[in-house]
Amino acid sequence: MSAPLRLEEALDDPAPSKDVATGRGLIPYSEVNKHNTPEDCWVVIDGRIYDLTEFAQAHPGGAGPIHRAAGKDATSIYQPLHPPGTIENGLDEDAFMGLVDPATLPKMISKAASGEEGKERKIELAEIIGLPDFDEAARRNLTSKAWAYMSSGATDQYTLDLNRNAFNSILFRPRIMIDVDVADTRTTMLGQETSLPIFISPAGMAKLAHPEGECLLAKGAGECNIIQMISTNASAPLPDIINSRTSPDQPFFMQLYVDRNRPKSEALLEKINGLGLKAIFVTVDAAAPGKREADERSRAEVEVASGISGGKISSDNKGGGIGRSVGGFIDPKLNWNDIAWLRKHTKLPIGLKGVQTVEDAMKAAEMGCEAIYLSNHGGRALDGSPPALYTLLEINKQCPELLKKCEVYLDGGCRRGTDVVKALCLGAKGVGMGRPFLYSLTYGEEGVVHAIEIMRDEIQTTLRLLGVNRLDQLGPHLLNTRALDNLVFDKPVWGPGEKAL
Secondary structure, eight states: OOOOOOGGGTTSOOOOOGGGGTTSOEEOHHHHHHOEETTEEEEEETTEEEEOTTHHHHOTTOSHHHHHTTTEEOHHHHGGGSOTTHHHHHSOGGGEEEEEOGGGSOOOOOTTTTTOOOOOOOOOGGGOOSHHHHHHHHHHHSOHHHHHHHHOOSTTOHHHHHHHHHHHTOEEOOOOSOOOSOOBOOEEETTEEESSSEEEOOOOOGGGTOTTTHHHHHHHHHHHTOEEEEOTTOSSOHHHHHTTOSSTTOOEEEEEOOBSSHHHHHHHHHHHHHHTOOOEEEEOSOSSOOOOHHHHHHHHHHHHHHTSSSSOOOOBTTBOOHHHHHOTTBOTTOOTTHHHHHHHHOOSOEEEEEEOSHHHHHHHHHTTOSEEEEOOGGGTSSTTOOOHHHHHHHHHHHOTTHHHHSEEEEESSOOSHHHHHHHHHTTOSEEEESHHHHHHGGGHHHHHHHHHHHHHHHHHHHHHHHTOSBGGGOOGGGEEOHHHHTTSOSSOOOOTTTTTO
């Protein structure tokens, strides 16, 4: 089983395969080292040498991260943080300088060999019996930077905590004396069959957890017959993820961040259509990247440890988080009129991901969206935004007919089979999980499958203890939501001129 990618080892990359360079002239690494200033900035990525002098000025994460890698090999820190094609699509052809001689690259120095390995014992996969167990396991398996990026929420992390507490605030009202020998968890999502009412949320940068990243998530999802929603910020190329499926008819959904450069999004939509994905969910809650302070703080620490800077790092006054670095391309001008633009470029079902109020859910339904994905970005965008369960309760109270018109999905804070069943009782079609699957990925495909099977067992157990045989028997009658009812608005609240939009 491959070890998780270590950001601290960013400069000590293993050499690219020598057969990549067979028959070509090679440039020694010592020559790359000479081009180490903002005015003359060469960087090695996956054995290829690029002149990033001009590109650095337009880099979404700012010029600083590129300048700190000037004259060095930044393969391991680049690959998990950038969507495929970032360099290729952003550079002129003459920016490619050639291939580095792999024999001249520095040797890898592992954390263990350098004495930096922590003394905490690795938790064995067999010891993990619930998804919360993966949290501590992942903290031990991941670098401090990767852990900060995955686990952090926005500012005070109030919404991050509320997501979890919302599920715990709802109680069950179980029925007894029912034959529950059968506990059928099968369902469909936008016409696609799945063995469980859960899916892998579109969490990007999965290579921070494992070198094969989203490709292993695809294999695990296929083995267990659940749906994976792929992120625009996936750290593996989209065709590679699709080709990792375990059967030709394995379904995938796509999450779309709309690019400021609309032709790039149009090209991506064409690729999505051609690869046979089954639905597109447009993220609508990320017009600006959230302020994730743990992520911003730890970047400098990691880069000092990795030696990229060669000394003390000076960051901008915001810090230097991964989330902000990879999100600069997202179009803040995205608006309701763009649903028509999307319809021109795909015939796939369209869902909006990041709906946080009943008013916007109603608007999305009026605009003909096939799916509404309630989410606050895992507590990573606007701190103080409501848990998805609150919004689902608002829909139940104010416009329950919407649940029949559109399929409703949600994520944020789900860690147990009981959480999934509570959401389904309130009309959700499926529940997504992001962090738990990224954490399980530190154990490879085996870890992903283990996480899915834990959820299968918990969902089936919950159904039996509720007195239910099938998912379509679930409903609000099986819940006590009174602890949250007073937090839910009685009717839509519109701002000046908002309803007429």
